[in-house]
Amino acid sequence: MRSSVGEAGVLPLKWSIVLHVTxxxxxxxxxxxxxxxxxxxxxxxxxxxxVQRFLDAAQELIAEKRTTDFTVQEVVDRSKQSxxxxxxxxxxxxxxxxxxxxxxxxxxxxxIRETAGSESDPLQALRLAVEMLFEQSLSNPGVxxxxxxxxxxxxxxxxxxxxxxAHLPLLTxxxxxxxxxxxxGAIPAGKPRRQASILMQTVMFVAQGNGVPAGSHAAAVSxxxxxxxxxxxxxxxxxxx
Amino acid sequence: MRSSVGEAGVLPLKWSIVLHVTxxxxxxxxxxxxxxxxxxxxxxxxxxxxVQRFLDAAQELIAEKRTTDFTVQEVVDRSKQSxxxxxxxxxxxxxxxxxxxxxxxxxxxxxIRETAGSESDPLQALRLAVEMLFEQSLSNPGVxxxxxxxxxxxxxxxxxxxxxxAHLPLLTxxxxxxxxxxxxGAIPAGKPRRQASILMQTVMFVAQGNGVPAGSHAAAVSxxxxxxxxxxxxxxxxxxx
DNA sequence: GTGAGATGAGAATGATATTCTCACCGACAT
DNA sequence: ATGTCGGTGAGAATATCATTCTCATCTCAC
Numbered sequence: 001m002r003s004s005v006g007e008a009g010v011l012p013l014k015w016s017i018v019l020h021v022t023x024x025x026x027x028x029x030x031x032x033x034x035x036x037x038x039x040x041x042x043x044x045x046x047x048x049x050x051v052q053r054f055l056d057a058a059q060e061l062i063a064e065k066r067t068t069d070f071t072v073q074e075v076v077d078r079s080k081q082s083x084x085x086x087x088x089x090x091x092x093x094x095x096x097x098x099x100x101x102x103x104x105x106x107x108x109x110x111x112i113r114e115t116a117g118s119e120s121d122p123l124q125a126l127r128l129a130v131e132m133l134f135e136q137s138l139s140n141p142g143v144x145x146x147x148x149x150x151x152x153x154x155x156x157x158x159x160x161x162x163x164x165x166a167h168l169p170l171l172t173x174x175x176x177x178x179x180x181x182x183x184x185g186a187i188p189a190g191k192p193r194r195q196a197s198i199l200m201q202t203v204m205f206v207a208q209g210n211g212v213p214a215g216s217h218a219a220a221v222s223x224x225x226x227x228x229x230x231x232x233x234x235x236x237x238x239x240x241x
Numbered sequence: 242m243r244s245s246v247g248e249a250g251v252l253p254l255k256w257s258i259v260l261h262v263t264x265x266x267x268x269x270x271x272x273x274x275x276x277x278x279x280x281x282x283x284x285x286x287x288x289x290x291x292v293q294r295f296l297d298a299a300q301e302l303i304a305e306k307r308t309t310d311f312t313v314q315e316v317v318d319r320s321k322q323s324x325x326x327x328x329x330x331x332x333x334x335x336x337x338x339x340x341x342x343x344x345x346x347x348x349x350x351x352x353i354r355e356t357a358g359s360e361s362d363p364l365q366a367l368r369l370a371v372e373m374l375f376e377q378s379l380s381n382p383g384v385x386x387x388x389x390x391x392x393x394x395x396x397x398x399x400x401x402x403x404x405x406x407a408h409l410p411l412l413t414x415x416x417x418x419x420x421x422x423x424x425x426g427a428i429p430a431g432k433p434r435r436q437a438s439i440l441m442q443t444v445m446f447v448a449q450g451n452g453v454p455a456g457s458h459a460a461a462v463s464x465x466x467x468x469x470x471x472x473x474x475x476x477x478x479x480x481x482x
Numbered sequence: 483g484t485g486a487g488a489t490g491a492g493a494a495t496g497a498t499a500t501t502c503t504c505a506c507c508g509a510c511a512t
Numbered sequence: 513a514t515g516t517c518g519g520t521g522a523g524a525a526t527a528t529c530a531t532t533c534t535c536a537t538c539t540c541a542c
Contacts, residue, residue: 082490198447198470205446227440229474236473323521
C-alpha cells in the first residue's frame with residue numbers, strides 16, 4: 001500500500017500517510033468504490049512515487065550528513081519537489097523519519113533472518129544474529145544506518161509505542177531463533193518473546209554506548225563479550241537462587 | 242567547585258562552566274594569584290549561587306512539566322534572572338541539561354551504593370542495585386527523574402562521551418558490587434568493569450523500552466526477569482561453547 | 483474542454499535558542 | 513573618592529527550522 005525506501009515493499013506502514021494517499025470513504029456503494037478506485041489508481045501511483053522520492057532524498061541526506069539533522073527544506077530541494085507537496089504526503093518530518101526507521105529495521109530483520117537461516121546449528125544461528133545486530137547498531141562505523149543510533153533514541157522517548165512497532169520485525173526474527181535454540185535443547189526453555197526482547201535491548205544498546213572513544217573509562221565491549229553475556233542470560237543461572 | 246541540584250555537592254562538574262566562572266590566567270606570580278583569588282572568591286560564590294538558581298528552576302520545571310521541553314526563557318523567568326546571565330554561565334540549554342543529568346545520575350549512584358551497602362550478601366546487594374536501577378530507569382512512573390528517560394537518550398546520540406562521563410558514578414558503584422560478588426565467589430571472576438557496563442546498559446534500556454502500554458506485542462519485562470537474565474550473563478554459560 | 487485536486491514557488495508564521503545593545507551597579511585598587 | 517571593570521537586567525534583534533498559507537499553474541479523468 002505505501003512504500004519502502006529501497007524496493008522491498010513490505011512493512012505495515014504509517015497510518016497517517018495511508019490516510020493521505022487513499023482518502024476513500026468506506027461507506028459508499030461498491031460500484032462507486034470501484035469507480036473512484038479506477039479514477040484514483042493512477043493518482044495513487046503518482047503519490048507513491050512522490051513519497052518515494054522524498055524517502056530516497058532523505059536517505060541520501062542521512063547517509064551524507066551522518067545524522068537526521070537535515071532540514072525538511074533540504075529534503076524538498078534534493079527531491080526536486082516542494083514543501084507544499086511534502087506536507088501533502090507526510091504529517092511532518094517525524095513521519096518521514098519514522099517511515100525510514102521502520103524500513104531500516106525491517107530490512108535489517110530480513111538480512112539477519114536470511115544469514116541466520118543458513119546456519120543449521122540453532123545456537124550458532126542465534127550467535128550470528130546477535131553479532132549482526134551488534135554491528136549494525138554501532139554508531140561509529142557510519143554504516144548506511146545512522147537510523148539505529150540517531151533517530152531511534154529520539155523516538156524511544158517521544159513515541160515508544162511506535163518504536164515497539166518498528167522493532168516488531170526484529171523481535172519476530174529473534175523470537176524464532178530463541179525458540180529454535182530452545183527446541184534444540186541448546187538453551188533451557190523459557191518465554192522466547194521476552195527473552196528475545198531483553199536480548200535485543202541488550203545487544204542494541206550496549207552497541208550504542210560503545211561508539212565512544214571515551215579515552216578514560218568505559219571499556220569498549222566487543223560483540224563476543226555481549227554474546228557471552230546474553231548466552232549466559234538465556235542459559236539461566238547455573239545453580240543457586 | 243560547580244554545583245549540585247539539591248545540596249549534596251559532589252560530582253566532577255562541567256568544564257565549560259568552570260572556565261566561565263574562573264577566568265584566571267595561570268602564569269601570574271603567586272602573590273598576584275592570591276590577590277586575584279581573594280578578590281575573586283566572592284564573585285565566584287555569587288556566580289555559583291546564580292548557577293544554582295538556574296539549576297533549581299530548571300529542576301522545578303522538569304518536575305512540573307514532566308519533560309525537558311521547557312524553554313530557556315521559562316528557566317530565566319522562574320529563577321528571576323536574565324537571559325544575559327544565563328548565557329554568561331551556561332554554554333546553552335544543553336549544558337544546563339547536562340549538569341542536571343550528571344547530578345541525577347550521581348545521586349542515583351549514591352542511593353544505590355547506600356542501599357546495596359547495607360546488604361551483607363554480595364549477590365543480594367547486586368540484586369538490590371539492579372532492581373533499584375531498573376525502577377529508576379522506568380519511564381512511566383513519572384518519578385522526579387524524567388532525565389533518565391528523556392534527555393538521556395538525546396544526549397546519548399549527540400554527545401556520547403558526556404554520557405559516559407555522567408555514567409561514571411553508577412559504573413563505579415556497579416563495578417564495586419560486581420567485584421565483591423566475584424571475590425565472594427558468588428559469580429565467576431571476570432572483567433568487573435566491562436561486566437558492570439553491560440549490566441547497566443541492559444538494565445537501564447530494558448527498563449526504558451518498558452514504559453509502553455503497547456497493547457499488542459512487546460511483553461512487559463519485570464525487574465525480576467532482568468535480574469535473572471543479568472545474573473545468568475554474569476555467571477557465564479554453564480557448560481558448552 | 484472543464485473542473486477538482488495536486489503541485490510549485492516562495493512568502494508568512496510560530497516557536498525557540500542564542501546573541502547583542504545599552505544602561506547600571508557594586509567591588510575594589512589606587 | 514573615584515575610575516575601571518566585570519557582571520547584570522531588560523529586552524530587542526537574529527537565526528534556524530518546522531509548518532502553514534497564498535496563488536497561479538498543471539494534470540487527468542470525464
